[in-house]
Amino acid sequence: MSSARSRRAGILVPLFSIPSTRSWGIGEIGDLEYVTRWLDAAGQGVLQLLPITETPSDDCSPYGSLSAMAIDPQYITLEAMEDFAATGGEGGLAPEQREALDRARAAPSIDYPIVRAVKQGALRRAFRHFLSKEWAAGSARAAAFRRFTADQAWWLDDYALFRALHAHYGERPWMEWPEPIRSRQPHVLEIEHLARGEEILFRQYLQWVAGEQWATARARARSVAIFGDLPFVVSADSADVWARQDEFLLDRSVGVPPDAFSATGQDWGLPPYRWDLVMARDFAWLRLRARRMADLFDGCRVDHVVGLYRTFVRPQGGGDGEFTPADEASQLALGERVLAALASAPLQIVAEDLGTVPDFVRQSLARMSIPGCKVFRWERRWHEPGQPFKDPVDYPAEAMATSGTHDTEPMTVWWERAGVDERRAVLAIPSIRDRLSEQNRARAIDAPTLSPETRATLLEVLFASGARLLILPIQDVFGWSDRVNQPATIGAQNWTWRLPWPSERMSTEPEAVAIGNQLREWSTRYER
Numbered sequence: 001m002s003s004a005r006s007r008r009a010g011i012l013v014p015l016f017s018i019p020s021t022r023s024w025g026i027g028e029i030g031d032l033e034y035v036t037r038w039l040d041a042a043g044q045g046v047l048q049l050l051p052i053t054e055t056p057s058d059d060c061s062p063y064g065s066l067s068a069m070a071i072d073p074q075y076i077t078l079e080a081m082e083d084f085a086a087t088g089g090e091g092g093l094a095p096e097q098r099e100a101l102d103r104a105r106a107a108p109s110i111d112y113p114i115v116r117a118v119k120q121g122a123l124r125r126a127f128r129h130f131l132s133k134e135w136a137a138g139s140a141r142a143a144a145f146r147r148f149t150a151d152q153a154w155w156l157d158d159y160a161l162f163r164a165l166h167a168h169y170g171e172r173p174w175m176e177w178p179e180p181i182r183s184r185q186p187h188v189l190e191i192e193h194l195a196r197g198e199e200i201l202f203r204q205y206l207q208w209v210a211g212e213q214w215a216t217a218r219a220r221a222r223s224v225a226i227f228g229d230l231p232f233v234v235s236a237d238s239a240d241v242w243a244r245q246d247e248f249l250l251d252r253s254v255g256v257p258p259d260a261f262s263a264t265g266q267d268w269g270l271p272p273y274r275w276d277l278v279m280a281r282d283f284a285w286l287r288l289r290a291r292r293m294a295d296l297f298d299g300c301r302v303d304h305v306v307g308l309y310r311t312f313v314r315p316q317g318g319g320d321g322e323f324t325p326a327d328e329a330s331q332l333a334l335g336e337r338v339l340a341a342l343a344s345a346p347l348q349i350v351a352e353d354l355g356t357v358p359d360f361v362r363q364s365l366a367r368m369s370i371p372g373c374k375v376f377r378w379e380r381r382w383h384e385p386g387q388p389f390k391d392p393v394d395y396p397a398e399a400m401a402t403s404g405t406h407d408t409e410p411m412t413v414w415w416e417r418a419g420v421d422e423r424r425a426v427l428a429i430p431s432i433r434d435r436l437s438e439q440n441r442a443r444a445i446d447a448p449t450l451s452p453e454t455r456a457t458l459l460e461v462l463f464a465s466g467a468r469l470l471i472l473p474i475q476d477v478f479g480w481s482d483r484v485n486q487p488a489t490i491g492a493q494n495w496t497w498r499l500p501w502p503s504e505r506m507s508t509e510p511e512a513v514a515i516g517n518q519l520r521e522w523s524t525r526y527e528r
Helices: 027-042 082-086 095-106 112-135 140-151 154-167 184-193 197-219 239-243 274-282 284-296 330-343 360-366 412-416 420-425 439-444 452-463 474-478 510-525
Strands: 007-014 046-048 226-229 252-256 266-270 299-300 311-315 322-324 348-351 372-375 399-402 469-473
Touching: 007 226, 007 510, 027 046, 027 082, 027 197, 046 469, 082 112, 082 330, 082 360, 095 112, 112 140, 112 197, 140 154, 154 184, 154 197, 154 239, 154 284, 184 197, 226 266, 226 284, 226 348, 252 510, 274 330, 284 330, 330 348, 330 360, 348 372, 360 372, 412 474, 439 452, 452 469, 452 474, 452 510, 469 474, 474 510
Parallel strands: 007 046, 007 469, 046 226, 226 299, 299 348, 372 399, 399 469
Antiparallel strands: 252 266, 252 311, 311 322
């Protein structure tokens, strides 16, 4: 890891989870400043986000996107939009829109249908103003917009046409569009460009606004680096797959094989890469994807990195699966070439190497100096009697230490569910034993919940770990039990969690101030 600060600590919190009072029921780009201000004061150097790419109207998972490149317009801060203010801002909303906005803000969690509906109407109103007052007049802002569309044409052109067509066809997947458009016949696409010109311009406009706001947020992030999250595959119904159909196996589906957790394995319904063609093109699209990530972030977590070495592929509709490539030598060669392509951009990479991962993958990551993940609760000597936990001080330097992920239950819930043997094993870790008295350890074993003292000790030990990078889920830092996502479930419990207070209060809320002071003390003590 190359950094002015060789040891850093930070917090994982989704963008959608940090709304402020001015936000429209969901965390927005403008709200990043409140969180990075708090992190900077707390001595934290990294803000880790989940993917911010555009999700379909009927889904809210950040891992199922219509584009690997586009920022989701639902994250635009309308209050900061010049065109929206010129139309009267919130005061210009119709009564039913005002009522919907009030409901979105008052909801205990994110109500995506309301947020999307009321925001889409306001964004279209702002765009109409831009067209009539700026675009038609050829203003300086119109010129800036033209420069943006020219600079970003390498991904923006396909995306904007795709989104215009997606809207025209009732948000149905591109696989259900008329065949000449599905197969991207050039003369048909020319006709569609002309027919959908204003809608294409609208989609480009939204990305221009989002990009400008994102650049401002990064400039105001002080010393805090912003990390993104890169899913290793993309949705079949995406601008990327529609534009590069021959680079994906559309009759196959990515998943994982049967294991101790699932007798049938998992089928994710995502198209695997056609690696022979991707390699023949020198991983051109993956290089472009890394370039886009580097435009937005200082670093990124590569989700399910083992899938870049070997992908478990099933036929669409079910059937037996197999790994591709089939042999270890080919898997190793592929994975290292893919990661080298991603590393071609000025972007710090962290590999999510959790789950069933062959030893050769982690050895490969170590050779390439790419940090893997060390999740405290899973770092054990599994083949030794009693399966003792590894002491975090022994974690390798090239690693990212953490207490959990966006998919795991928070640390408080994990502790409450842990058996006596597991708790004893945790408290037997030397660096924990040195910090908790025998009496407090005995109390922690029998306590029904995770006490603040025990939680603080677990967190401090992670700050003291040998890993140069430490990223803690915000729930674990505050001792909250709320989950961001519960894998293998669908419902309002996923991707809808918000902070318990508006994000602008992070710097004044007594609990947040106290936690921030503690984080700063640990960062100073352990040179992060």
